[in-house]
Amino acid sequence: MNSFFLSLLFLSLLFMTSLSEGQGKKWKGEGTTPNLESIVIGRCYEYTRIVNPSVGEKNCSELWEAFKNAFIKKDPCNILPTDYELFINLSLHTIPPNKSLFWENNQLLVNSFSGRTRRYTALGDTLFGFFADLLNWCGQATSPGLDYDSCPTTEECENNAVDSFWRMASITYAQHSSGVIHVLLNGSAEGGAYPVKGFFADYEIPNLQKDKISKIVIWVVDDIEGPDGDSCGIHTVKILEDRLKTLGYDVTCTDDYKPVMFLLCVDHPDHSKCAFSSSAPAAQRGPISSDRGGSWNKLMFVTFVGLLFRSALVY
Amino acid sequence: MIANSEEKRMKSKDGQNSSTQLQEAIGLRSPRLFLEREYVTISVQAQQDKDCPKIWESLKQAFIYKNPCNITTEDYQPLMELASHPIPCNKSLFWSKTNDLVHRYTKSNHNFLTLEDTLLGYMADRVSWCGDPSAPGINYESCPKRTECESNPISVFWKMASKMFAEAACGVVQVMLNGSIEAGAFRSSSIFGSIEISNLNPDKVSAVQIWLMHDIGGPQSESCSGYSIRRLKDTLEERNLKFTCEENHRPVQLLQCVNNPDHADCRLCSSKTETP
Numbered sequence: 062m063n064s065f066f067l068s069l070l071f072l073s074l075l076f077m078t079s080l081s082e083g084q085g086k087k088w089k090g091e092g093t094t095p096n097l098e099s100i101v102i103g104r105c106y107e108y109t110r111i112v113n114p115s116v117g118e119k120n121c122s123e124l125w126e127a128f129k130n131a132f133i134k135k136d137p138c139n140i141l142p143t144d145y146e147l148f149i150n151l152s153l154h155t156i157p158p159n160k161s162l163f164w165e166n167n168q169l170l171v172n173s174f175s176g177r178t179r180r181y182t183a184l185g186d187t188l189f190g191f192f193a194d195l196l197n198w199c200g201q202a203t204s205p206g207l208d209y210d211s212c213p214t215t216e217e218c219e220n221n222a223v224d225s226f227w228r229m230a231s232i233t234y235a236q237h238s239s240g241v242i243h244v245l246l247n248g249s250a251e252g253g254a255y256p257v258k259g260f261f262a263d264y265e266i267p268n269l270q271k272d273k274i275s276k277i278v279i280w281v282v283d284d285i286e287g288p289d290g291d292s293c294g295i296h297t298v299k300i301l302e303d304r305l306k307t308l309g310y311d312v313t314c315t316d317d318y319k320p321v322m323f324l325l326c327v328d329h330p331d332h333s334k335c336a337f338s339s340s341a342p343a344a345q346r347g348p349i350s351s352d353r354g355g356s357w358n359k360l361m362f363v364t365f366v367g368l369l370f371r372s373a374l375v376y
Numbered sequence: 377m378i379a380n381s382e383e384k385r386m387k388s389k390d391g392q393n394s395s396t397q398l399q400e401a402i403g404l405r406s407p408r409l410f411l412e413r414e415y416v417t418i419s420v421q422a423q424q425d426k427d428c429p430k431i432w433e434s435l436k437q438a439f440i441y442k443n444p445c446n447i448t449t450e451d452y453q454p455l456m457e458l459a460s461h462p463i464p465c466n467k468s469l470f471w472s473k474t475n476d477l478v479h480r481y482t483k484s485n486h487n488f489l490t491l492e493d494t495l496l497g498y499m500a501d502r503v504s505w506c507g508d509p510s511a512p513g514i515n516y517e518s519c520p521k522r523t524e525c526e527s528n529p530i531s532v533f534w535k536m537a538s539k540m541f542a543e544a545a546c547g548v549v550q551v552m553l554n555g556s557i558e559a560g561a562f563r564s565s566s567i568f569g570s571i572e573i574s575n576l577n578p579d580k581v582s583a584v585q586i587w588l589m590h591d592i593g594g595p596q597s598e599s600c601s602g603y604s605i606r607r608l609k610d611t612l613e614e615r616n617l618k619f620t621c622e623e624n625h626r627p628v629q630l631l632q633c634v635n636n637p638d639h640a641d642c643r644l645c646s647s648k649t650e651t652p
Contacts, residue, residue, distance in 0.1 A: 096428070099428070111502050111503070173483060173484050174634075176480070317646075319637035319638075319644070320633075320634045320635070320637045321634075322644070323630050323631070323633040323634040323637060323642070323644075324484065324630075324631070324634050326627075326630040326644075327481070327484045327485055327627045327628075327630045327631050328484070328485060328627070330626040330627045330630060331626075333645070333646070334644070334646045335630065335644065335646075336644065336645045336646070337641075337642070337643060337644060337645070338643040338644065338645045
């Protein structure tokens with residue numbers, strides 16, 4: 062009898078534990094960014110009014126609706142790139158030739174380097190990329206239709222709202238790129254500078270329009286403090302170069318592309334890789350400081366004279 | 377420093393929706409978005425409890441339906457109180473005539489904050505606004521330039537925000553000045569010279585560090601021992617603020633070299649040639 066009750070107690074405890082676990086977060090990933098609607102609509106206006114007015118007027122509310130309808134109230138594990146088709150059609154604009162910049166494993170660096178379209182127009186510098194960059198979102202069947210608590214990671218399900226968005230955006234970006242195409246790779250990245258399975262490999266390269274592209278320029282730059290992993294002509298970079306050449310592209314590759322090196326050096330000015338050669342300008346003078354107390358100097362002078370006088374007396 | 381936006385005119389094709397657009401461009405750059413920006417991560421705590429719609433309301437109330445040549449600091453007081461936040465010590469970066477360079481720097485190096493990297497400055501950067509006594513109360517056609525009237529909404533805003541930014545500074549503060557301009561690196565008529573210096577608190581600020589930058593390949597119009605820098609030194613010392621000056625602060629010079637990689641002044645020891 063006792064053992065029966067003990068088993069019952071044990072089972073109830075197990076049941077209660079599993080119940081409370083179920084009341085925890087549904088998914089392993091971060092939830093939808095709070096104030097998502099305000100942020101993206103604000104970004105849309107910021108982009109079209111300030112960052113890049115050449116794209117013309119866009120209806121920012123309409124853009125939000127199209128974006129939202131791709132995933133709101135839906136199963137968060139069943140969102141496809143094509144669900145964003147209307148959003149892409151509404152936000153699409155020309156990408157200037159020779160300004161496309163593809164990348165892998167160096168998002169912040171690319172963001173800095175592209176200069177928000179001043180130097181290059183990376184995916185995050187297009188309206189559709191700028192709209193969603195660094196944000197997170199997913200839907201749920203129940204009201205309010207967006208899950209602010211948690212969202213599925215790629216491991217939990219591939220067809221999640223965010224990954225599908227970036228697949229669609231990457232495809233579109235590649236399709237509308239022309240002229241000289243640039244790719245910035247991280248030579249210190251684990252697993253190699255060119256991920257053979259990744260956004261660039263799977264969604265961008267296959268969607269490049271060969272007849273609109275004159276050349277593909279690859280830059281491989283190592284982290285300043287990082288290991289010297291991949292370089293042009295070896296390992297994964299060679300795989301990439303061969304793949305592109307086989308596809309018929311004119312390909313060049315450069316290690317330690319100087320402008321990017323300089324940018325990385327801003328955070329490591331004293332590193333040996335960042336040292337200027339000896340012919341650096343004379344302008345590099347040492348610091349000039351203020352005399353905090355003219356009176357202090359006077360005191361020192363008087364003391365010195367006093368000491369001199371005293372030694373003179375001694376002799 | 378008065379932002380370039382002060383000189384811009386804001387136009388809108390659809391007057392009806394433009395208030396929403398202005399609201400959304402300014403007021404709804406919410407704290408969350410701000411938090412996402414890399415360069416804010418050092419002061420995340422300070423921004424957690426900001427009410428963006430309320431901030432927009434207080435900005436709007438400062439100028440809507442008012443004569444755009446008659447704006448006062450009192451008009452902006454509620455906004456300043458709502459949107460201000462503390463600045464970590466040793467991180468304030470002031471500037472004069474180095475708008476582009478200083479902001480490229482704070483975007484790459486997250487150790488420093490200019491006024492335009494604080495919530496208030498960030499919201500208002502590159503945006504213009506002004507009111508009008510007749511409906512809808514906001515003028516989307518044109519706004520007075522500083523030369524037309526000094527007490528215009530944009531000038532008053534930036535003067536107030538600059539004052540508060542200086543008052544909030546503590547520890548070692550940095551100033552990026554331009555040593556390649558003819559008129560001199562330091563001018564007492566600039567926002568830095570006329571407002572920021574006089575609002576630095578000597579009890580909180582331990583030193584003022586000048587970074588005097590020359591354009592790569594540009595004229596070296598002034599050095600740390602130059603005329604206007606010496607005047608700056610005197611002004612600071614009069615206020616009991618310690619002064620140091622460094623020419624071509626390395627990390628910033630490296631940033632300038634991004635745009636001039638082949639210049640003789642940008643030759644790196646480790647430079648390699650292109651591999652075909």
